[in-house]
Amino acid sequence: MSVTARNKISSALHASRSARRRKRCSCEIIPFKAQPAPQATRVHHVFDDALDHMYPGDVVLLNEVESLRNIVDPAFFAIMACPLCGKRDLITQSQYSGTDPVICGYDDCSCHFRIGQQCDLIYLPVN
Numbered sequence: 001m002s003v004t005a006r007n008k009i010s011s012a013l014h015a016s017r018s019a020r021r022r023k024r025c026s027c028e029i030i031p032f033k034a035q036p037a038p039q040a041t042r043v044h045h046v047f048d049d050a051l052d053h054m055y056p057g058d059v060v061l062l063n064e065v066e067s068l069r070n071i072v073d074p075a076f077f078a079i080m081a082c083p084l085c086g087k088r089d090l091i092t093q094s095q096y097s098g099t100d101p102v103i104c105g106y107d108d109c110s111c112h113f114r115i116g117q118q119c120d121l122i123y124l125p126v127n
């Protein structure tokens with residue numbers, strides 16, 4: 001076998017191998033699909049040291065944090081991380097006690113829920 005022929009075979013094999021590799025790689029790529037985030041089912045009371053890393057469903061009561069109580073409008077009772085998107089928002093006493101429903105205040109989230117017995121999250125239909 002001449003050197004040229006061997007080179008041709010070698011490069012053909014190499015091309016075929018890399019083509020296979022490419023093909024296999026493309027088969028293994030699973031398109032990323034946005035999975036619905038697992039929804040919190042319970043309110044979880046946390047302390048003010050968790051304010052910077054609250055998880056969905058976490059609640060900090062303003063009355064327990066004097067530094068916040070002094071600067072936040074008295075109409076609000078707690079800071080809650082939306083059980084769906086996790087963003088923090090203020091809720092009133094009547095929302096916390098379940099009398100009024102809570103609607104996430106962020107445009108990119110449509111979470112609508114009620115807090116039952118100050119601990120259960122009851123999801124409501126989005127209207």
Ligand SMILES: [Zn+2]
Nearest residue numbers: 082085104109
């Ligand atoms: Zn939200």
